Amino acid sequence: MKTFIFFLFVICAPLFAHEEKLESIDVIEREETQGLIDFVPSVTKLKGPELMKKRQTTIGETLGTEAGVQSTSFGPNASRPVIRGLDGDRIRVLQNGLGTLDASTQSLDHAIPVDTLTIDQVEIVRGPMSLLYGSSAVGGVVNLLTNRIHYEFEEGFFSKFLFMGESVNQGLSSGAHLNYGKNNWVFHFDGSTRNLGDVSVPGYAHSRKFRSTNPSSPEPKDEIPNSFNKQDNVALGVSRIFNRGHLGLSYNHFNTLYGTVADEEVSIDMTQNRFEFHSEYRPESGKIRKWKMKSAQSDYFHSELEGGATGTRFKNKGNETRIEALNKNGDWNGVSGIHTQIFSFSADGEEAFLPSSDNRKLSAFSFQQLSLGKNALRFGGRIEDHFIHKQSSEEFGSSDKKGFLGYNASLGHCYDFSKKNTLETSLSYTERAPTFQELYSNGEHVATGTFEVGDSGLKKEKASALEVTFKKSTDDHHFTTSVYSQVFENYISLNPTGGDVSGVPEYLYEQVHALFYGVDLDHKKGLLRGKKGTLSLINKFDYVRAKNTKDGNNLPRISPGRFTVGFEFEKDQWSMDIESMYVAHQTKVAPEERRTDDYIHTNLGSTYKLVGNLYSLDLFVRVRNIFDVEARNHVSTLKELAPLPGRNFIVGAQAQF
Numbered sequence: 128m129k130t131f132i133f134f135l136f137v138i139c140a141p142l143f144a145h146e147e148k149l150e151s152i153d154v155i156e157r158e159e160t161q162g163l164i165d166f167v168p169s170v171t172k173l174k175g176p177e178l179m180k181k182r183q184t185t186i187g188e189t190l191g192t193e194a195g196v197q198s199t200s201f202g203p204n205a206s207r208p209v210i211r212g213l214d215g216d217r218i219r220v221l222q223n224g225l226g227t228l229d230a231s232t233q234s235l236d237h238a239i240p241v242d243t244l245t246i247d248q249v250e251i252v253r254g255p256m257s258l259l260y261g262s263s264a265v266g267g268v269v270n271l272l273t274n275r276i277h278y279e280f281e282e283g284f285f286s287k288f289l290f291m292g293e294s295v296n297q298g299l300s301s302g303a304h305l306n307y308g309k310n311n312w313v314f315h316f317d318g319s320t321r322n323l324g325d326v327s328v329p330g331y332a333h334s335r336k337f338r339s340t341n342p343s344s345p346e347p348k349d350e351i352p353n354s355f356n357k358q359d360n361v362a363l364g365v366s367r368i369f370n371r372g373h374l375g376l377s378y379n380h381f382n383t384l385y386g387t388v389a390d391e392e393v394s395i396d397m398t399q400n401r402f403e404f405h406s407e408y409r410p411e412s413g414k415i416r417k418w419k420m421k422s423a424q425s426d427y428f429h430s431e432l433e434g435g436a437t438g439t440r441f442k443n444k445g446n447e448t449r450i451e452a453l454n455k456n457g458d459w460n461g462v463s464g465i466h467t468q469i470f471s472f473s474a475d476g477e478e479a480f481l482p483s484s485d486n487r488k489l490s491a492f493s494f495q496q497l498s499l500g501k502n503a504l505r506f507g508g509r510i511e512d513h514f515i516h517k518q519s520s521e522e523f524g525s526s527d528k529k530g531f532l533g534y535n536a537s538l539g540h541c542y543d544f545s546k547k548n549t550l551e552t553s554l555s556y557t558e559r560a561p562t563f564q565e566l567y568s569n570g571e572h573v574a575t576g577t578f579e580v581g582d583s584g585l586k587k588e589k590a591s592a593l594e595v596t597f598k599k600s601t602d603d604h605h606f607t608t609s610v611y612s613q614v615f616e617n618y619i620s621l622n623p624t625g626g627d628v629s630g631v632p633e634y635l636y637e638q639v640h641a642l643f644y645g646v647d648l649d650h651k652k653g654l655l656r657g658k659k660g661t662l663s664l665i666n667k668f669d670y671v672r673a674k675n676t677k678d679g680n681n682l683p684r685i686s687p688g689r690f691t692v693g694f695e696f697e698k699d700q701w702s703m704d705i706e707s708m709y710v711a712h713q714t715k716v717a718p719e720e721r722r723t724d725d726y727i728h729t730n731l732g733s734t735y736k737l738v739g740n741l742y743s744l745d746l747f748v749r750v751r752n753i754f755d756v757e758a759r760n761h762v763s764t765l766k767e768l769a770p771l772p773g774r775n776f777i778v779g780a781q782a783q784f
Contacts (some may be wrong), residue, residue: 170253172251193251201236210253212645218264227239227425250272254266276377286305289780293777297323312366315377318361323358333347352386356383371409376402381399382397384397403422417452428442445469463494490510506536513530529583535555536556549598553596561586564579590616607650614640650664650666663695681716693706694706701736726758745781
């Protein structure tokens with residue numbers, strides 16, 4: 128705590144020293160990414176109309192149609208993003224550049240405590256980002272941006288309201304953003320609420336193969352039992368804008384109650400209270416052009432309810448802090464910093480499958496770019512100290528302590544054929560320490576219907592990656608394609624044994640050597656542009672393979688190839704789009720894993736925009752899965768029990784003042 132207060136003082140003191148210059152605020156362009164996204168070869172940003180079009184209840188489903196990104200699809204309420212076949216602790220989900228500090232990586236049924244209605248922008252970084260955000264970003268980063276803390280001053284009131292109704296779950300959702308700026312202060316409020324019923328599906332919830340081997344009476348049909356979701360969210364923020372920086376503080380209270388789908392008798396009641404502090408100082412001169420500090424404090428807990436009674440209670444209380452210095456000197460620019468993550472986790476109850484533990488990560492990093500005409504060289508390194516203390520208990524035995532020192536490095540090159548065409552190559556090396564769950568799990572997890580067994584002897588997971596990306600960007604033509612390969616030594620995998628413990632399927636954490644490789648493509652081209660409107664073609668493609676290189680077996684839950692084609696049309700206030708995604712059947716399955724059939728999902732939407740002197744109003748209607756196709760996501764552990772939602776009519780309005 129003393130260290131935290133010291134850094135807070137170091138960052139804040141210069142800001143107050145410039146308070147006398149408040150009469151004229153210099154507007155300096157800032158990084159919307161709150162990071163160094165421009166240095167990263169493979170990134171996608173969703174905001175504005177594009178985010179409104181794709182927004183769903185969970186982060187995973189919202190991003191699940193992007194090239195190279197799938198969703199865990201653990202029912203409609205708890206879906207994390209999967210990037211290029213990697214998920215869990217290998218994908219960092221950030222909120223405003225800091226970890227969500229929840230329990231979503233500990234189990235697939237644990238939702239991310241962020242409401243998509245309150246997000247203003249989403250950034251997806253495919254490929255290793257361990258250098259900047261820690262070893263848990265070996266597969267990529269998803270950064271969820273809100274405007275609770277403002278970086279620039281805006282005078283007066285400005286607000287946004289959203290209302291949406293859905294047919295697939297008879298659901299109603301609403302959200303509001305209110306902001307007021309005066310005398311270089313900006314105050315913020317946002318809130319949202321959801322009331323969603325059980326999700327409708329075409330036909331039986333259980334697959335034909337599952338029904339033939341596991342008959343039940345009655346078979347769930349036309350909807351997924353226990354897939355409801357009730358959610359409330361409220362946040363406050365205040366920001367002080369200075370001549371050469373800002374200070375900001377926000378508070379967010381998130382609460383949700385949802386069914387787990389895997390067990391009709393189990394639901395999860397989740398709450399998170401989160402504080403964020405952001406500061407920035409821009410020196411008038413010198414090689415350091417910007418100092419930044421961000422810190423988040425979280426108090427997270429959820430109860431797994433069985434028939435209304437609390438079975439197990441999970442808690443995670445912790446802090447994550449980043450201090451960065453962004454440098455620029457001639458052809459050199461980059462970022463260096465320190466990063467800490469400290470949290471205590473506990474699971475209490477008769478069916479707790481994880482021990483209580485204290486966890487600490489301390490790291491230092493630097494990433495630099497040297498520009499040489501049409502060429503740019505990028506390189507950096509990170510050192511990360513990871514400490515885990517398992518507390519003693521009757522269920523899990525005596526206390527145990529583990530320490531791991533991890534090293535990360537990257538080297539890259541970018542060549543500009545022109546300002547609109549670039550070829551980027553990157554090499555990276557990452558060491559990821561095993562998590563407390565992978566080390567010490569031992570018990571039945573009722574919500575997922577599995578018996579998980581960890582291994583306290585697990586070693587560091589080591590990964591080497593190569594990626595080549597080509598980009599073309601003009602006013603009416605955007606094209607990005609990446610080819611990548613990632614080799615893992617001591618890859619930690621949760622594998623079914625084929626046996627069971629007291630009738631519950633047993634899964635073991637084991638280490639194997641693994642190879643991931645694939646390609647993803649994102650393309651948009653204008654076909655027609657004139658008085659009659661603008662017509663654009665959209666194409667997306669991704670394919671990933673993952674194998675155990677020791678025995679040649681496929682790794683589980685890897686998405687088959689996917690191809691998307693769509694069209695967008697805009698004229699005056701109207702915009703319309705149609706998009707079809709073909710998902711191939713997956714035959715390259717792991718041992719004890721079933722194949723999944725191919726399917727085509729088609730979505731259609733239209734928006735009418737009214738613009739006045741002081742307001743804008745978007746009225747929209749969308750139809751997802753127009754033809755009510757039965758589809759099962761191979762990435763999901765529940766694909767045999769819960770298909771993707773059926774036909775869904777969505778109507779809504781978004782107003783901005």
